[in-house]
Amino acid sequence: MDFKLSEQEQKIWERAQEFTREYITPKAHELEKRNEFPKDVVQKAYEAGLMNLHVPKEAGGPGLSLLAETLVSEATGYGCAGMATSIMCNNLAFAPLLIGATIEQLKTYVEPLITGKEVKFGAFCLTERGAGSDVSGMTTRAIRDGDEYIINGTKCWITNGPVASLFTVFASTQPELKHKGISVFMVPKTKGVKIGHIENKVGQRNSVQSEVIFEDVRVPKDCLVGKEGDGFKIAMMTLDKTRAGIAAIATGVAQRAVDEAARFASIRHQFGKPVGRFQGISFMLADMGARASAARLLTRYAAWRADQGMPVSKDSAFAKAFASDAAMQNAIDAVQIFGGYGYIQEYPVEKLMRDAKLLQIYEGTNQIQRMVAGRAILKESVNLDTGFHVKYDGRDAPLI
Numbered sequence: 406m407d408f409k410l411s412e413q414e415q416k417i418w419e420r421a422q423e424f425t426r427e428y429i430t431p432k433a434h435e436l437e438k439r440n441e442f443p444k445d446v447v448q449k450a451y452e453a454g455l456m457n458l459h460v461p462k463e464a465g466g467p468g469l470s471l472l473a474e475t476l477v478s479e480a481t482g483y484g485c486a487g488m489a490t491s492i493m494c495n496n497l498a499f500a501p502l503l504i505g506a507t508i509e510q511l512k513t514y515v516e517p518l519i520t521g522k523e524v525k526f527g528a529f530c531l532t533e534r535g536a537g538s539d540v541s542g543m544t545t546r547a548i549r550d551g552d553e554y555i556i557n558g559t560k561c562w563i564t565n566g567p568v569a570s571l572f573t574v575f576a577s578t579q580p581e582l583k584h585k586g587i588s589v590f591m592v593p594k595t596k597g598v599k600i601g602h603i604e605n606k607v608g609q610r611n612s613v614q615s616e617v618i619f620e621d622v623r624v625p626k627d628c629l630v631g632k633e634g635d636g637f638k639i640a641m642m643t644l645d646k647t648r649a650g651i652a653a654i655a656t657g658v659a660q661r662a663v664d665e666a667a668r669f670a671s672i673r674h675q676f677g678k679p680v681g682r683f684q685g686i687s688f689m690l691a692d693m694g695a696r697a698s699a700a701r702l703l704t705r706y707a708a709w710r711a712d713q714g715m716p717v718s719k720d721s722a723f724a725k726a727f728a729s730d731a732a733m734q735n736a737i738d739a740v741q742i743f744g745g746y747g748y749i750q751e752y753p754v755e756k757l758m759r760d761a762k763l764l765q766i767y768e769g770t771n772q773i774q775r776m777v778a779g780r781a782i783l784k785e786s787v788n789l790d791t792g793f794h795v796k797y798d799g800r801d802a803p804l805i
């Protein structure tokens with residue numbers, strides 16, 4: 406087994422770490438106080454070649470691996486989870502198109518967004534106020550009208566919504582079929598696309614989320630991705646792949662918590678010695694370090710499997726749930742190790758705690774990840790139709 410990155414991936418990893426040191430870590434705290442979208446930093450990330458990595462060469466992208474994308478997310482997440490979310494959001498917006506669109510569609514709708522001088526954004530529009538984990542309840546509708554579709558509905562919590570020029574929109578074309586009636590469309594910023602309420606969040610304040618309202622939006626019929634009714638399948642395939650990206654940001658946060666806590670524990674003296682010398686603190690640091698390392702391994706393994714074209718639902722769910730839980734726990738432990746200073750905004754760890762919480766919620770909550778992983782595990786060991794173990798001691802064996 407070889408844990409080494411390829412030469413190309415190693416270069417991306419080092420470039421992303423250098424970028425984080427230079428442009429993200431020093432600015433993250435100050436920028437988040439303004440609760441603004443960090444356009445300048447994202448522009449620089451684009452110029453440094455850290456965005457849109459997975460878009461194939463035929464559509465103007467560099468055609469790099471999913472693993473390469475997760476390396477960028479881990480490095481930037483170490484500096485600031487909010488900025489990492491802003492930088493990686495195109496990966497989420499474009500993933501359904503890379504899965505379901507033709508090369509001609511990608512050339513028309515995606516290539517112009519990723520080849521100009523100025524950074525451009527896509528936004529992934531799935532969630533609605535009444536349809537979160539259960540997207541089959543969505544009310545956004547797309548109705549065919551000659552050579553066009555007319556889209557009506559409101560999406561919420563859409564990352565990069567206010568700055569996006571292309572919206573990947575999930576809408577029902579046959580509501581009576583529930584999730585099987587969902588289709589996915591590429592919708593350029595056009596007449597009838599409006600930005601609604603902008604969210605004021607607890608953490609990740611260096612990213613922006615809003616409602617996106619579609620009012621009688623007309624798009625040509627070639628904006629449909631795949632066939633009518635493919636939307637749910639494409640959404641699930643997308644999330645299977647992109648969850649490794651969230652796990653990577655979480656790994657960055659988990660590692661940052663270890664490093665900040667270790668530094669503080671080495672210089673803060675109580676009872677005549679650094680607090681890190683107390684077993685109670687050093688055991689916490691050991692558990693935090695193990696969590697960050699395990700999160701990294703699960704994340705890179707999930708991305709590697711996706712790159713090999715192997716099934717990845719279970720592994721990306723493991724990675725997302727474990728890494729984001731690790732980030733949350735490590736951030737809480739870092740605050741504890743900092744003592745009172747941990748609870749003060751001038752120190753770096755309270756932000757980690759606020760930022761980490763979102764990682765357990767978006768792109769499918771950790772309950773949903775456990776549902777996905779639990780189902781996959783049952784499917785692997787049990788034939789659910791007959792209720793029999795598929796293989797036990799070489800034979801089928803009944804469940805007790």
Ligand SMILES: Cc1cc2nc3c(=O)[nH]c(=O)nc-3n(C[C@H](O)[C@H](O)[C@H](O)COP(=O)(O)OP(=O)(O)OC[C@H]3O[C@@H](n4cnc5c(N)ncnc54)[C@H](O)[C@@H]3O)c2cc1C
Pocket residue numbers: 528529530531532536537538539561562563564565606614763766767768769770771772773776
């Ligand atoms: C900052 C932010 C950014 C986001 N960005 C985007 C974006 O770019 N695009 C987009 O489309 N969406 C986005 N979302 C939406 C996000 O993916 C949803 O919030 C998430 O999927 C959960 O949906 P919900 O909030 O409606 O919770 P609900 O589905 O209402 O869940 C409420 C609670 O019930 C639990 N629950 C639900 N079903 C089950 C079950 N079957 N078993 C056990 N527990 C269950 C959940 O885990 C949760 O704890 C974003 C959200 C936030 C907060």
